[in-house]
Amino acid sequence: MKKIRLLTPGPTAIPEQVLSKFAEPVIHHRTSLFEAKFKQLQDHLKWLFQTRQEVLTLTCTGTGAMESAVANLFSPGDEVIVANIGKFGERWTKIAKTYQLQVHEILVERGHALSLSVLESKLKECPNAKAVLFQASETSTGALNPVKGIVELCKKNGLLSVCDGITAVGILDLPMDEWGIDVLITGSQKALMLPPGLAFIALSDRAWSNAEKSKCPKFYFDLLREKKMQEKQQTAWTPGISLIQGGVESLGMLREEGLPAIFKRHEVLARCTRSAAEALGLELFSSAPSPVLTTVKVPTRFSVDEGKKIQKIMQEKYGVIITGGQDELQGRILRLSHFGYCDVFDVATGIGALELALNDLAYPVEFGKGVGAVLKAFHQA
Amino acid sequence: MKKIRLLTPGPTAIPEQVLSKFAEPVIHHRTSLFEAKFKQLQDHLKWLFQTRQEVLTLTCTGTGAMESAVANLFSPGDEVIVANIGKFGERWTKIAKTYQLQVHEILVERGHALSLSVLESKLKECPNAKAVLFQASETSTGALNPVKGIVELCKKNGLLSVCDGITAVGILDLPMDEWGIDVLITGSQKALMLPPGLAFIALSDRAWSNAEKSKCPKFYFDLLREKKMQEKQQTAWTPGISLIQGGVESLGMLREEGLPAIFKRHEVLARCTRSAAEALGLELFSSAPSPVLTTVKVPTRFSVDEGKKIQKIMQEKYGVIITGGQDELQGRILRLSHFGYCDVFDVATGIGALELALNDLAYPVEFGKGVGAVLKAFHQA
Secondary structure, three states: OOOEEEEEOOOOOOHHHHHHHHHOOOOOOHHHHHHHHHHHHHHHHHHHHOOOOOOOEEEHHHHHHHHHHHHHOOOOOEEEEEEEHHHHHHHHHHHHHHOOEEEEEEEEEOOOOOHHHHHHHHHHOOOOEEEEEOOEEEOOOOOEOOOHHHHHHHHHHEEEEEOOOOOOOOOOOOOOHOOOEEEEEOOOOOOOOOOOOOEEEEEOOOOOOOOOOOOOOOOOHHHHHHHHOOOOOOOOOOOOOOHHHHHHHHHHHHHHHHHHHHHHHHHHHHHHHHHHHHHHOOOEEOEEEEOOEEEEEEOOOOHHHHHHHHHHHHOOOOOOOOOOOOOHHHOOOOEOOOOOOOOOHOOOOOOOOHHHHHHHOOOOOOOOHHHHHHHHHHHHO | OOEEEEEOOOOOOOOOOHHHHHHHHOOOOOHHHHHHHHHHHHHHHHHHHHOOOEEEEEOHHHHHHHHHHHHHOOOOEEEEEEEOOOOHHHHHHHHHHHOOOOOEEEOOOOOOOOHHHHHHHHHHHOOOOEEEEEEEEEEEOOOOOHHHHHHHHHHOOOOOOEOOOOOOOOOOOOOOHHHHEEEEEEEEEOOOOOOOOOOEEOOOOOHHHHHHOOOOOOOOOOOOHHHHHHOOOOOOOOHHHHHHHHHHHHHHHHHOOOHHHHHHHHHHHHHHHHHHHOOOOOOEOOOOEEOOEEEOOOOOOHHHHHHHHHHHHHHHHHEOOEOOOOOOOOOOEEEEEOOOOOHHHHHHHHHHHHHHHHHOOOOOOOOHHHHHHHHHHHHHH
């Protein structure tokens, strides 16, 4: 018997009580029954985003919502600043260029966060830029951006702050209205503990007024049309109904836990993972480690191929699925995710599998040292 | 106890053995386990589309796939002909205009199909048109287009045939390669007996070579990128994994039934429904009735409000959800769908509820006359 455990940055594990909801018949979306369910989801989402704005539900994955932000807020030729601190930052650039925006990119060395002083200089260099596009937490490197500072600089300089919170909302505190985030995005398969297939996006009043002037083509991702419909508990197009039904359940669970407890849980799990890494002699990859996932460097004694093997052994021999580096980081880092339906014993299991896999590759491991560090850090928190 | 029964044009009822699949854990998409599952789905889809082309899986609903066809095949300024025989035909026009295509629309009176001679004249009038965009079966009116004839005219005149088969693939015979359909589209919540959230699209070689020249902006819906990934059993973006898992099951069921039996079943169910309508004195709305759904006129003795009430009573009192007319057809027609996970007893149940609802509104009904006609037509087939 080999149990499969997901310690990946999405899809994450789904609670049994949510999974069982998907075995229920799908309700028709043009009925009052659906509208009542959707209203519940909408209320939960506003709570999760900490906003009074409509949080729109789109039937697509996170990238679709990122594209919708670009296509709805801007027009060809508009200038934007992108914080490219990793693969997902780079995606902002690609999307913006697709719509013929003029992109001023801040390319940050992998593993680091955006520096506020660098952003400040860039803002001076680009007086015509309309927005800063960035990630809250960059999943490809495990770096956490200083969201509050970025948003403040945007406000001070009259730019829109467009935040990809796909692996951040419901994990770390991003009070949209209080901080003044103009666009906030997440996806169903992350902290929301659902399968992939839905994305969520909320816009500030300022962002909505930009949407009215945008000249980029969009139809399926037309947010103004969606807003009009979703204010009446309907969607412009047939939505991912089963995920909406499951979402009422999973968001209900999160709401019962409460935002402060959720943020605390993730902070503690991150601390546990970092302690374990240290105990196993593994160096952190990111200089600004995120509470979402912890990236560690593959020890230098291993080749790139051996680096990939650690993850492969964990998956194939021990059933614990983590992710390695992408693109140029392949075989050089390990990414241990600790969010969503995840507690201290899931983290301990992941570290246990890591100990076994490292030992299989003749890395000197004192069994239990990493797991012990997890438990100790948990106990102290 | 009130059982809910969906006799709607999507979402349709989902088989219990498919629903139970959704209660299983979601597999991670960047694993060989997923790739093996996805390969099965791809094989099933090629069988369903009757094509040797890749059938791409997109995480969106049908409208997203329609948009992807426009955004990937054309460039701003390109001329296209749209067969607007209903609300979904009109949608082609709206999408094409969004991307600044020049649209030559054939506006057909609601209830009728596109006439091939009208199309032939339009083709002569518009020598620069690059494609004809049309529906196989128009869900808003229940009219069936002469797909084979449309495709032949397109071929003869060197135009691409872009067929929205969202409520047609897996219901009626649309052999993509044999007929030479250039683009064929469907969605998960139709004949595929799945919840909404996935759409499927296949392109002919000729359509693919158009895609290489297209200048419309697209990112999430970039089909060339998807093709490159899906040829390796991967997707460009995180896909709707749970629906893919369920799709292997539901398409497996369809494949066991076999295409000839599937097409026969729908043809028979349509005949049963039309017989029942006749027996109840209800006039067909469409002059080209589709095997997908049967539209009947609300008897003239009823006002528009009473017309809407028939559907409301069926739903609220008897738990049978059918759809009425949309937009200008509200309260004027009833749409009885008979596709997907649907057999003769489902049709008989729908007709039974219709008899009861009509009687509730003081329409003279001899109970069992409609249901009897269903059974008789079934017996004769």
